[in-house]
Amino acid sequence: MKIKTVVIVEDHKLLSQAIEGLVNSFDGFKVLYLCSNGQKLLEKLKFQKNIPDLILMDINMPILNGIETTKILTKEFPEIKVIALTVESDDKLILEMLKAGAKSYLLKDAEKEVLETALNHTESFGYYHTPKISNLLINSLNDQEKYESPHLKEREIEFLRHACSELTYKEIAEKMYLSPKTVDGYRDTLFQKLNVKNRIGLVLYAIKHKIFNINIK
CATH class of the missing domain: 1.10.10.10 (Winged helix-like DNA-binding domain superfamily/Winged helix DNA-binding domain)
Structure with a gap:
């Protein structure tokens, strides 16, 4: 089985490390590194080394937020699949993040199994949405x-x-x-x-x- 690589972009260090532990416990996934904001992520990526398959992206971050970062990734690194992982449940922000290029959208109160499913489905099929997000998109x-x-x-x-x-x-x-x-x-x-x-x-x-x-x- 080919290991799929993941980067976590999250400004809360303890939470970021906790998510890292979860992802590393899933079969077939490995966290490459952690970034505290979008700017630090782009600085890492510009050297074209350790390009991940997936990125777990928070929205509300200092310096460069998740929406603006995702827009840049969609343009410059379209092969990377972005999964929004955030506390933001506002419909407008959800749509903005998806329009920016995020393939999937999860809230941070999601169960461990949902996160694992989202990673697998996003990597295999290109997207994953909960029923709530699907209904929002259709509307x-x-x-x-x-x-x-x-x-x-x-x-x-x-x-x-x-x-x-x-x-x-x-x-x-x-x-x-x-x-x-x-x-x-x-x-x-x-x-x-x-x-x-x-x-x-x-x-x-x-x-x-x-x-x-x-x-x-």
Whole structure:
């Protein structure tokens, strides 16, 4: 099993160390280092050494907060998956963090098992959200959608359904008997057509328009 590396960005040292201990106890995960704010993280990353697979990111931090840091990471290090881990439960802040590029969003009162699930799902499938966050995103999509739904081709709809599954893009290509490059083309076209920026947006669009059905309890 390949070990997935994690960096924790948290300004409270004791909490940061406690989270480190939890993550290191999970099978397949190892904490590379701790940072007390976004600026220190970016200073570490600019040398292109010890680039992590995942980052657990607090929002409210001094010098450079989690939202601004995530925006920079999304632009300069898109391969890194950011999971927000914070006490902030305000809907506006949640949406700002997700729009900045965070793949998942957890509150610090989450159970240990939820954190482990979030790490595994984010690494394997690209995102993880609790039912509360999923409902918030769907409602936000309803509020923001002010244009007529674009016409989707049959193969685009097929790809969209597969994108809602646990399949990787490579596995989707195999299932559709297409090259990975062609599937990437479908993805990028749908990003533009549906005005979304990532796989989470594709999934939410598919749920809203009943292209894919899911029971959220």
